[in-house]
Amino acid sequence: MIETLLSARAPLVAHAHPDDETLATGALLAHLAATGRRGAVVTATRGERGEVRADADLAGASLVQVRRRELRCALEHLGVTRHTYLAEGTQNWRDSGMRWIRPGLAGPAEVAERDPAAFTAGDVQVQAAQLAAQVRAWECDALVSYDDAGTYGHPDHVQMHHVARAAARAAKVPFIQVRSEETSPASLDAAPVLPASAVDGAFVGLPQTFAQVRAALGCYATQLQVVADLEAEGHVGVRVRHVGGQLQDIWCGVAFTER
Numbered sequence: 001m002i003e004t005l006l007s008a009r010a011p012l013v014a015h016a017h018p019d020d021e022t023l024a025t026g027a028l029l030a031h032l033a034a035t036g037r038r039g040a041v042v043t044a045t046r047g048e049r050g051e052v053r054a055d056a057d058l059a060g061a062s063l064v065q066v067r068r069r070e071l072r073c074a075l076e077h078l079g080v081t082r083h084t085y086l087a088e089g090t091q092n093w094r095d096s097g098m099r100w101i102r103p104g105l106a107g108p109a110e111v112a113e114r115d116p117a118a119f120t121a122g123d124v125q126v127q128a129a130q131l132a133a134q135v136r137a138w139e140c141d142a143l144v145s146y147d148d149a150g151t152y153g154h155p156d157h158v159q160m161h162h163v164a165r166a167a168a169r170a171a172k173v174p175f176i177q178v179r180s181e182e183t184s185p186a187s188l189d190a191a192p193v194l195p196a197s198a199v200d201g202a203f204v205g206l207p208q209t210f211a212q213v214r215a216a217l218g219c220y221a222t223q224l225q226v227v228a229d230l231e232a233e234g235h236v237g238v239r240v241r242h243v244g245g246q247l248q249d250i251w252c253g254v255a256f257t258e259r
Helices: 002-007 020-034 063-078 110-114 124-137 155-171 196-200 207-217
Strands: 011-015 040-043 082-085 099-102 105-107 142-146 175-178 224-232 235-242 247-251
Touching (some): 002 142, 011 020, 011 124, 011 155, 020 040, 020 063, 020 142, 020 207, 063 082, 063 207, 124 155, 142 155, 207 224, 207 235, 224 247
Parallel strands (some): 011 040, 011 142, 040 082, 142 175
Antiparallel strands (some): 099 105, 224 235, 235 247
């Protein structure tokens, strides 16, 4: 799978909300830009139902306006020049929301059941056709997205997995799945938590992207806060505190799954 991605000239990376592109694939996107590949990003929603940090200042703007601005800032730091929202201009898929089932695992929010424009309320084949159309329009030669666990189970992430898989099939390009891994430390001063793939050898380290990834994460002032720089066993990354207080170690690299 890594060989397929490394040989791709113009991969498209599909995500659910603003900030997911940096949290899950920031190092990959920065690496693609640095090596002259025309990486592109499609975001399904504008993060309409995301929580906002208590100390964040929206300065009179709507959350959607702010999150769009944060995403533009992050993509600039990552070197991504091609971005669009899924079916932009014809349809506005909305954030489906979520609720915590247990620490580290999300489930569907009740509001999504009442919103016909919620991403998870959409027909997978319709959304896949929209994504496949973008793959063709940009002449992309690979499609990258979540595996079936959706990083931490967010319903929009899981939906995007199915959408991207179907879109890759329709567009006749390889589908590359980013491996879902738990990297949550127990406390702010706990030892760094490396992904399991760094132990079993499936993790591809991209330490040269550290500055870009850190800067991109810093764009998301409404969603998270960078609280520490990390280094462990030759890998580098940052620790972030999410809006709900959850801690996560974000490493400069990427791992893929065959699931």
